[in-house]
Amino acid sequence: MNTNHILSSFDRDLEGVQAHLMKMGGLVEAAIHDAANALENGDTELAEKTRKADRNIDALDELINEEAARLIALRAPTAIDLRLALSVLKISASLERIGDFAKNMAKRSLIVNAQSPVDGVPQTVRRMARLVEKMLADVLDAYMRRDDTLAAAIIQDDEDVDQMYNGLFREILTFMMEDPRSISACMHYHFMAKNVERMGDHVTAIAEQVIYLTTGQTPGAQRETRDLTSIEPALSAPEDK
Amino acid sequence: MKDNRIVERDVDNADIRINAKGVNVFYGDSHAIKDVSVDIPANAVTAFIGPSGCGKSTFLRCLNRMNDTISICRVTGDILLDGEDIYDKRVDPVQLRAKVGMVFQKPNPFPKSIFDNVAYGPRIHGLANTRAELNEIVESALRRAAIWDEVKDRLDAPGTGLSGGQQQRLCIARAVATAPDVLLMDEPCSALDPIATAQVEELIAELAENYAVVIVTHSMQQAARVSQKTAFFHLGSLVEFGETGQIFTNPKDPRTESYITGRIG
Numbered sequence: 001m002n003t004n005h006i007l008s009s010f011d012r013d014l015e016g017v018q019a020h021l022m023k024m025g026g027l028v029e030a031a032i033h034d035a036a037n038a039l040e041n042g043d044t045e046l047a048e049k050t051r052k053a054d055r056n057i058d059a060l061d062e063l064i065n066e067e068a069a070r071l072i073a074l075r076a077p078t079a080i081d082l083r084l085a086l087s088v089l090k091i092s093a094s095l096e097r098i099g100d101f102a103k104n105m106a107k108r109s110l111i112v113n114a115q116s117p118v119d120g121v122p123q124t125v126r127r128m129a130r131l132v133e134k135m136l137a138d139v140l141d142a143y144m145r146r147d148d149t150l151a152a153a154i155i156q157d158d159e160d161v162d163q164m165y166n167g168l169f170r171e172i173l174t175f176m177m178e179d180p181r182s183i184s185a186c187m188h189y190h191f192m193a194k195n196v197e198r199m200g201d202h203v204t205a206i207a208e209q210v211i212y213l214t215t216g217q218t219p220g221a222q223r224e225t226r227d228l229t230s231i232e233p234a235l236s237a238p239e240d241k
Numbered sequence: 242m243k244d245n246r247i248v249e250r251d252v253d254n255a256d257i258r259i260n261a262k263g264v265n266v267f268y269g270d271s272h273a274i275k276d277v278s279v280d281i282p283a284n285a286v287t288a289f290i291g292p293s294g295c296g297k298s299t300f301l302r303c304l305n306r307m308n309d310t311i312s313i314c315r316v317t318g319d320i321l322l323d324g325e326d327i328y329d330k331r332v333d334p335v336q337l338r339a340k341v342g343m344v345f346q347k348p349n350p351f352p353k354s355i356f357d358n359v360a361y362g363p364r365i366h367g368l369a370n371t372r373a374e375l376n377e378i379v380e381s382a383l384r385r386a387a388i389w390d391e392v393k394d395r396l397d398a399p400g401t402g403l404s405g406g407q408q409q410r411l412c413i414a415r416a417v418a419t420a421p422d423v424l425l426m427d428e429p430c431s432a433l434d435p436i437a438t439a440q441v442e443e444l445i446a447e448l449a450e451n452y453a454v455v456i457v458t459h460s461m462q463q464a465a466r467v468s469q470k471t472a473f474f475h476l477g478s479l480v481e482f483g484e485t486g487q488i489f490t491n492p493k494d495p496r497t498e499s500y501i502t503g504r505i506g
Contacts, residue, residue: 216491
């Protein structure tokens with residue numbers, strides 16, 4: 001198929017909305033990175049900066065929604081163009097949610113930094129966040145290259161995030177039982193871990209959109225949930241959506 | 242719960258009205274239609290799309306033997322209407338065209354009264370025995386073409402005095418007056434304004450309840466709006482034929498994708 005439209009302004013519109021999506025993706029990657037570093041290093045300034053930077057992500061989300069709506073109204077896109085407009089809307093929504101989770105992580109790190117740290121937990125949360133950050137970078141790459149194979153691999157990667165979360169959940173539980181004074185901090189750590197786990201789910205949703213955009217098919221079989229904490233009654237954690 | 246609007250478009254189980262197999266058309270030495278096979282469902286709208294010169298109108302004209310009027314035109318292959326070969330020697334093309342009506346790009350009412358425009362077909366085919374029967378046929382055709390209310394008080398006025406959109410609906414009334422099984426429409430809205438276009442499109446949807454409608458259109462949005470099945474023609478070949486929703490969201494052939502998204506194939 002030819003890549004260019006006869007009407008070149010249509011191409012410019014499509015490029016414009018995708019450029020904003022990629023810019024948004026870059027900001028969200030940075031937000032995950034900074035929130036995790038702020039937590040690990042107890043960097044209050046960086047946490048504050050990350051918290052404030054979320055408004056730029058939200059502004060881009062609004063802009064992308066507007067551009068996609070105009071594209072649909074004015075260009076009446078079909079086939080690959082239609083799938084592009086729809087996937088841009090969904091990916092933008094996922095990125096916006098990931099941004100919110102990063103912002104929430106930064107806020108909580110400001111609170112836990114003021115308390116005595118719990119050994120090893122911030123490092124594990126940071127490792128989880130690194131993994132999700134890498135997945136996000138990969139999925140944006142898969143989007144730009146229209147690479148559904150890479151997107152499918154990223155969906156598999158999310159299992160590692162879920163496993164890390166399960167391990168961390170038990171670890172945090174142990175800390176709280178050993179020393180009730182750590183409960184407050186541990187609760188915050190747990191929410192941060194859950195935030196990162198949810199980011200992974202949104203990256204998976206983006207990967208699914210890449211597959212839809214590229215192939216026209218939505219990946220059918222739902223991946224089994226690996227967040228065992230929500231199905232093992234003895235260890236049940238509250239659902240954080 | 243299944244969405245009704247989706248169900249409405251589900252015509253896969255519909256009966257096949259026209260079955261074309263391996264149709265080739267030659268204009269002298271030029272090979273205009275290349276081995277086209279397509280099944281036109283009953284009670285549904287089938288759209289033919291494709292760039293100018295792709296053969297969609299030529300193929301449409303094969304379906305009621307309009308190409309017979311062109312001396313250098315030769316048609317091979319089978320076109321069956323309800324199982325009967327329309328190119329069989331025993332088939333009278335005039336009778337065939339009463340069964341397979343046609344509406345053209347430019348409204349072309351006869352220079353006669355509105356009544357006589359619609360009564361023309363039923364008269365020559367002897368469909369009415371009495372004046373009362375003829376009146377009934379004309380009224381019912383005008384009603385089915387959604388123009389009765391606008392013309393019922395001036396049936397004796399000339400058809401050519403109506404507005405463009407009304408003239409086109411009058412032509413549709415003329416086509417349905419002979420109780421056809423199939424209605425062929427070649428760019429029926431290209432000379433109409435958006436309001437008249439919307440009225441004709443609404444009419445097409447209503448007509449599809451009783452007829453197999455085949456529409457040739459250059460407006461892909463029109464094909465998307467009115468049809469349940471879409472056929473994409475390119476350089477005389479049928480490239481892709483499928484459910485309209487599938488063609489417009491996820492076409493299988495890259496040439497279809499290039500064409501409908503406005504990138505030339």
